[in-house]
Amino acid sequence: xxxxxxxxxxxxxxxxxxxxxxxxxxxxxxxxxxxxxxxxxxxxxxxxxxxxxxxxxxxxxxxxxxxxxxxxxxxxxxxxxxxxxxxxxxxxxxxxxxxxxxxxxxxxxxxxxxxxxxxxxxxxxxxxxxxxxxxxxxxxxxxxxxxxxxxxxxxxxxxx
Amino acid sequence: xxxxxxxxxxxxxxxxxxxxxxxxxxxxxxxxxxxxxxxxxxxxxxxxxxxxxxxxxxxxxxxxxxxxxxxxxxxxxxxxxxxxxxxxxxxxxxxxxxxxxxxxxxxxxxxxxxxxxxxxxxxxxxxxxxxxxxxxxxxxxxxxxxxxxxxxxxxxxxxxxxxxxxxxxxxxxxxxxxxxxxxxxxxxxxxxxxxxxxxxxxxxxxxxxxxxxxxxxxxxxxxxxxxxxxxxxxxxxxxxxxxxxxxxxxxxxxxxxxxxxxxxxxxxxxxxxxxxxxxxxxxxxxxxxxxxxxxxxxxxxxxxxxxxxxxxxxxxxxxxxxxxxxxxxxxxxxxxxxxxxxxxxxxxxxxxxxxxxxxxxxxxxxxxxxxxxxxxxxxxxxxxxxxxxxxxxxxxxxxxxxxxxxxxxxxxxxxxxxxxxxxxxxxxxxxxxxxxxxxxxxxxxxxxxxxxxxxxxxxxxxxxxxxxxxxxxxxxxxxxxxxxxxxxxxxxxxxxxxxxxxxxxxxxxxxxxxxxxxxxxxxxxxxxxxxxxxxxxxxxxxxxxxxxxxxxxxxxxxxxxxxxxxxxxxxxxxxxxxxxxxxxxxxxxxxxxxxxxxxxxxxxxxxxxxxxxxxxxxxxxxxxxxxxxxxxxxxx
Numbered sequence: 001x002x003x004x005x006x007x008x009x010x011x012x013x014x015x016x017x018x019x020x021x022x023x024x025x026x027x028x029x030x031x032x033x034x035x036x037x038x039x040x041x042x043x044x045x046x047x048x049x050x051x052x053x054x055x056x057x058x059x060x061x062x063x064x065x066x067x068x069x070x071x072x073x074x075x076x077x078x079x080x081x082x083x084x085x086x087x088x089x090x091x092x093x094x095x096x097x098x099x100x101x102x103x104x105x106x107x108x109x110x111x112x113x114x115x116x117x118x119x120x121x122x123x124x125x126x127x128x129x130x131x132x133x134x135x136x137x138x139x140x141x142x143x144x145x146x147x148x149x150x151x152x153x154x155x156x157x158x159x160x
Numbered sequence: 161x162x163x164x165x166x167x168x169x170x171x172x173x174x175x176x177x178x179x180x181x182x183x184x185x186x187x188x189x190x191x192x193x194x195x196x197x198x199x200x201x202x203x204x205x206x207x208x209x210x211x212x213x214x215x216x217x218x219x220x221x222x223x224x225x226x227x228x229x230x231x232x233x234x235x236x237x238x239x240x241x242x243x244x245x246x247x248x249x250x251x252x253x254x255x256x257x258x259x260x261x262x263x264x265x266x267x268x269x270x271x272x273x274x275x276x277x278x279x280x281x282x283x284x285x286x287x288x289x290x291x292x293x294x295x296x297x298x299x300x301x302x303x304x305x306x307x308x309x310x311x312x313x314x315x316x317x318x319x320x321x322x323x324x325x326x327x328x329x330x331x332x333x334x335x336x337x338x339x340x341x342x343x344x345x346x347x348x349x350x351x352x353x354x355x356x357x358x359x360x361x362x363x364x365x366x367x368x369x370x371x372x373x374x375x376x377x378x379x380x381x382x383x384x385x386x387x388x389x390x391x392x393x394x395x396x397x398x399x400x401x402x403x404x405x406x407x408x409x410x411x412x413x414x415x416x417x418x419x420x421x422x423x424x425x426x427x428x429x430x431x432x433x434x435x436x437x438x439x440x441x442x443x444x445x446x447x448x449x450x451x452x453x454x455x456x457x458x459x460x461x462x463x464x465x466x467x468x469x470x471x472x473x474x475x476x477x478x479x480x481x482x483x484x485x486x487x488x489x490x491x492x493x494x495x496x497x498x499x500x501x502x503x504x505x506x507x508x509x510x511x512x513x514x515x516x517x518x519x520x521x522x523x524x525x526x527x528x529x530x531x532x533x534x535x536x537x538x539x540x541x542x543x544x545x546x547x548x549x550x551x552x553x554x555x556x557x558x559x560x561x562x563x564x565x566x567x568x569x570x571x572x573x574x575x576x577x578x579x580x581x582x583x584x585x586x587x588x589x590x591x592x593x594x595x596x597x598x599x600x601x602x603x604x605x606x607x608x609x610x611x612x613x614x615x616x617x618x619x620x621x622x623x624x625x626x627x628x629x630x631x632x633x634x635x636x637x638x639x640x641x642x643x644x645x646x647x648x649x650x651x652x653x654x655x656x657x658x659x660x661x662x663x664x665x666x667x668x669x670x671x672x673x674x675x676x677x678x679x680x681x682x683x684x685x686x687x688x689x690x691x692x693x694x695x696x697x698x699x700x701x702x703x704x705x706x707x708x709x710x711x712x713x714x715x716x717x718x719x720x721x722x723x724x725x726x727x728x729x730x731x732x733x734x735x736x737x738x739x740x741x742x743x744x745x746x747x748x749x750x751x752x753x754x755x756x757x758x759x760x761x762x763x764x765x766x767x768x769x770x771x772x773x774x775x776x777x778x779x780x781x782x783x784x785x786x787x788x789x790x791x792x793x794x795x796x
Contacts, residue, residue: 017544021544025181025182028180028181028182029181031180031290032180032181061442061444061445064444064445065444065445067445068445068448068452068453070452115217115220117203117209117213117214117216117217118213120216121216121217122216122217122218122219122220122221123219123416123417123420124219124220124416124417125220133204134203134204134205140417149192150191153216155420158220
């Protein structure tokens, strides 16, 4: 832009300023529309994120309960059958959850291999034979992804 | 020109915001969170982590996971604060010259370099969200930061690739977020209780003749650098551990895994008790005892929580008293109180602060984000996005619309719509061969036209004769930036138009607007019933009209017995449609619809059978018209 076309008068300066402001407002509006559209499709995809996040502790606790099934060694045959039948029911409940999880796009985070802070939350470290440092020894709490996005990282113990 | 980012670089968490469309907006980071932990780490494999992912490996890598760097930035090695923190920080800090260096992954870093990693992440995440480069930022610092600390924060920004346009005080940013900078001579207290620190500041808004603008001055500041939400969590954890020991005889304080679960549960319970009176800490299989697994099932009431943490909250009052004394003010001199930091959501905190200052505190802006929002507003001011009164946009205080069939108000522009704005809607006629439409422009929130304020009326005449519901009359409302309302009605068939200009649509006083709104709320239920009743009657009227037309058009195609059935139901509806028995009208309309549909279906079937036995029509033969009348108030 040469000197002759530069705004010089007050009105011209004001007009330039207003035009710039108008353009900015238009641009912001267009961007807002795009952002709203992006957010809308995210909401649709992740609408249940919060609810599922709230449900996860219940699923964890069911999982914990299943890890602490008492021994049936000292029970009679009849009592063992009753107990195992009840357990079968609980396992079916767990199975229902796994099916639901699959249907809504939930996926358990793998705890194979090395610790990855994008997927895992290190709860502690232990010595373990045959495991290299930062390799995951075991899981303490399941982690979940929802449609590929980490909903909750898996809590793991890693090798020293 | 790229946007300037507003950044709250916090001790525990950071937050960023930007001005978009003249309004501040918090930007989410790449993980989708609105705040980012101010944590940096180097893993055993040499990878650098920032934010939440750095926190996730803190337990197994404490010497190389850096947090609370803000406590060290810009300080000298022999500062009392540095020497105090040196004792408890799990990572190594060393002296370099008279400054401080932090050891991470075997290398030494300055506090500015570490803070720069956090700022770099915020910058990158903002750029990814906004789709544009960010080169400038406004960063906030505590009001008590000295020159050296401010300069070091600026250097951190520069290392991160940001030109720091301004360093502003956190309490000032909070005041900006509430717009309190516009209130001359106001005395404002900002009470900031965050994750790890407590700050209280006394501000005064003064008029600067040199710049012809208001400035916010910090009159006094005080606080406790080691008092925050984490301390509250620790008290709850201790209570839970002690209670469990009493009932189960097992000490969980040495069980790292159990403690992590208890810590999460404690924080969750603390948050829940801000809205609930009681909660339960429910952690089954928390540990194993001699007799098998043990469960932590402890009820925690709000009263108990307040008993546990009451002393901590009371501890915040002493700095408040000192700050007021330093500012030579009393509690009665304070005009506004602003609450900042997540802990200020606790009802006990709000109660004690309000009791101390003798007035209600402001917390309507998210206390975790208010400082970043204020930083964004400052950024906007610098950029010219917000220029005092020039770009302040008004809103319509009350809804605007017209009167439609049955005396109801049909809203065209909802209240609180930002102006300038335009909206239009298509309407039609209520009677056959109606020659004109009267447009009555209304303002208010009530459902019935007569209960609202009439702003004006005009008539659009010269409509060509047509069955009711067929003409298309477009009614457009336009409000310009000065609040002047223009209402235009255009007949789409003839392009005939008529309009009216009203200057008084935004002239109502605040009190009058409030009164009208409250009235609408008070009558909401009865207005709703009246409106429903009218809509049902309108629907019944339309149904009578369309069914009579259908019978007329169908002629002898309809079986005699079917026609008789329809006519009976039609008569029944005609008798009821002008009554006030909404349920009876609905029932009669449903019954008419059922029999009319049967007739309609039979006609279609007949038509198909006739077509099947006929030869296809020759080219150019016109099809019979079967247009449906438009519904009243059909939208564009």
